[in-house]
Amino acid sequence: MSGGVTVVLGSQWGDEGKGKLVDILAADIDVCARCAGGNNAGHTIVVPINGVKKSFAFHLLPSGLVNSSCTGLLGNGVVIHLPSFFAELDALEAQGLDCTGRLFVSDRAQLVFDFHQIVDGLKEVELGGSSIGTTKKGIGPAYSGKASRSGLRIHHLFDSDTFAAKFRKVVEGRFKRYGHFEYDTEGEIVRYKQLAERLRPYVVDSVSYIHNAISSGKRVLVEGANALLLDLDFGTYPYVTSSSTSIGGVCTGLGIPPRMIKKTIGVVKAYTTRVGAGPFPTEQLNNIGVHLQEVGHEYGTTTGRRRRCGWLDLVVMKHSSLINGYDAFNLTKLDVLDQLAEIKIAIKYTLDGKELPGFPADLEVLAKVNVEYVTLPGWQSSIEDIRSYDALPENCKKYVEFIEEFLEAPIEWIGVGPGRDAMIKKEVKK
Numbered sequence: 001m002s003g004g005v006t007v008v009l010g011s012q013w014g015d016e017g018k019g020k021l022v023d024i025l026a027a028d029i030d031v032c033a034r035c036a037g038g039n040n041a042g043h044t045i046v047v048p049i050n051g052v053k054k055s056f057a058f059h060l061l062p063s064g065l066v067n068s069s070c071t072g073l074l075g076n077g078v079v080i081h082l083p084s085f086f087a088e089l090d091a092l093e094a095q096g097l098d099c100t101g102r103l104f105v106s107d108r109a110q111l112v113f114d115f116h117q118i119v120d121g122l123k124e125v126e127l128g129g130s131s132i133g134t135t136k137k138g139i140g141p142a143y144s145g146k147a148s149r150s151g152l153r154i155h156h157l158f159d160s161d162t163f164a165a166k167f168r169k170v171v172e173g174r175f176k177r178y179g180h181f182e183y184d185t186e187g188e189i190v191r192y193k194q195l196a197e198r199l200r201p202y203v204v205d206s207v208s209y210i211h212n213a214i215s216s217g218k219r220v221l222v223e224g225a226n227a228l229l230l231d232l233d234f235g236t237y238p239y240v241t242s243s244s245t246s247i248g249g250v251c252t253g254l255g256i257p258p259r260m261i262k263k264t265i266g267v268v269k270a271y272t273t274r275v276g277a278g279p280f281p282t283e284q285l286n287n288i289g290v291h292l293q294e295v296g297h298e299y300g301t302t303t304g305r306r307r308r309c310g311w312l313d314l315v316v317m318k319h320s321s322l323i324n325g326y327d328a329f330n331l332t333k334l335d336v337l338d339q340l341a342e343i344k345i346a347i348k349y350t351l352d353g354k355e356l357p358g359f360p361a362d363l364e365v366l367a368k369v370n371v372e373y374v375t376l377p378g379w380q381s382s383i384e385d386i387r388s389y390d391a392l393p394e395n396c397k398k399y400v401e402f403i404e405e406f407l408e409a410p411i412e413w414i415g416v417g418p419g420r421d422a423m424i425k426k427e428v429k430k
Contacts, residue, residue, distance in 0.1 A: 004262035005220045007250050008330075010227025011266035011320040013236075013274035015300065015307060017332035017415060018267045019043025019063040022223045024413075024423060030218035032064025033073040033210065035253030036243040037225030038112055039084045040137040042300065047420055049096045056095065061088055062223050065099055072099070075206050076108035077243065077253020079142040080154070081117075082195045105199065106206030107155040113167075115174055115183055116141040122178050143242035145170065154203055157196035164189045207255040214260060222250050228320040229274070236363060239278030247324045265412070266326035268317060268403075270334040273298055273307040279367040282310035282346045296336040297418075311373065313346040314406050319359035321407055328428060329407070331400060332415035335422075340378040343399060347406065348372040376402065384417035389426040 006025065010016050023045050026032050039060035046055050047066050056063075060080065062072035074080060085105075093099060116138030145151035150170055156163045171185045213220055226245040229235045234246060243249060251258055271292050272282055283289065292298065292309035299306055320326075337343055349356040349369040360366050379393035386392055392400075392414075404411050414424040 005214065005222060005256060005260050006263045006265065007222040007224065007247065007261055008265050008267060009224035009247065009250075009324055009326075010230075010245065011268045011324070011326070011329070012227050012272055012313075012316060013229045014227040015273055015275070015298075016227065016267040016269045017043075017330075018224060019045050019058060020332070020415065020420070020423065021265065021267060021330045021413060022063050022221065023047065023066055023420065025221055026064035026067045026070045028219065029064065029070055029221045031071050031073055031210070031213050031220045032062040033075055033220060033222050033254055034060075034062050034078050034225060035075045035222055036077040036245060036249045037241060038079040038137060038139045038142070039081055039088070040139045040226075040241065045420070046418065054095055056092060056097065059088055060085055061092070061099075061103065064221060064223065065092070065097065065103065068098070071102040071104065073103075073204075073206060073210065074105045074109055075210070075254040076106040077249060078106070079110045079112045079139055079146070079243075080105065081112035081138065082192070082199060083114075084112075084137075086195070086198065103202055104204045104206070104209060105154060105202045107153070107203050108206065109154050110142055110146045110151045111153065111157075112138045112142040113152075113188065114138075115171055115181075115188075116145070118181055118183065119174055119178060122181070140242040154199070157192060157199065160193050160196070163192065163196075167192070210254055210256060214256070222254065224250070228324060229316060231323075234319070234323050236278045236366065237361075239276055239363075263327050264324055265328050265330060266317075266320065266324060266409075267330045267332060268312075269332050270312060270337055270399075271296070272310045272313050272316065275300055275305050275307050279363050280308055280310060281315075281349065281366065281369055281371050282313045282344075283308050284310045288340075291340070292336060295339070296333055311344045311346055312403070313371075314403070315346055315349050315356075315359055315371075317403075317407055321409065322358075326407075326409050328410050328412040329403075330413040330415065331403065331411045334396070334400075334414055335382070335384050335416045337378065337399075338382050338384075339380060341380060343376050343378050344373040345376065345399075345402065345406075346371045346373055374402070384422060386416055387421075387424060389414070389424055392424075 043058045043063045064070040065072045119141045120136045120138045226241045230241045231245040289309045377395050379395040410428040412428050416422050
């Protein structure tokens, strides 16, 4: 991987398999950074440790940590629930992954507390039938606190008197808004005093840290969380997360200018999935949908929720590409389509006989669109053991090349199975 900053972003509704590409790229990088979100996302990575294959679940920590020479950084745009941070770290180290001296946290990152998680659930109840379907991890309430300038940041932990006063004030504000829910405010203040001391060695000025890394020639990989269609501005609002999941969130979440980003890679699943509520134009509530769920093992790493499934939607992908400007793609889980006799790809939305110019902002419009598809023949053979692009079945290559031509960007990596090595690196013309 060349110098400078490389970014890996989810291009659909999340769960595209970003962690696997990050893991592969991290073998050749020095710093793997997270720029947004919290422990509401998840990657499962299977890697050999001392000759034994182990499955590691990442939620908050950068998944590049699976490579022992890679340092992890949680940037200022991340929201951090410290008990979850340490629980995840302890679990990884118990499995044999030594993270000593190679994990750092921004002093500007916002804190997520247990009361945020309680409020998250209360807000969903309040919304009733129109609930968003959050992970109840407190992410939305933490970002709300950040936006209203009432949040607490990592650096606040190290002035215990100031922290305690601010913490009491914030909790009282939540009691006034939601009623007096059960919560031990003073007990939490004591707990966070202890957590602060444990956290102290991990805390850095992340802006200085990442700029020093870049200027000294270190290779930096930014691991996006969630995906473009869950972006607060460009996603299917309000069925979105509470942070900027786009390329813009990389700049604001780490404090780096656009010119430092040398390559942006979009991770796209060979079909489409999403969790939670909201319109989903290519969703297949039929045998195809069941096939994609079961063969693709479409259950969330963080939540265990069954994902909704449908055909690949290139209207979504065009919207995503316009915003993020992908230089290349990683097409994942292509093998899930192995058994299908024919495969559809969405290429156009129409409403009242007219083609829409892009992906609509209005969800009532999105719910009513007619989807136009192209139908391609399937390859009906297993590609799981194939490791070169030329060896793929012709119909499989036609599927890949149709996507490339439509999106006007190369597919550089192709996932053909769940294993770490089940990834084809495709030669891309410069």
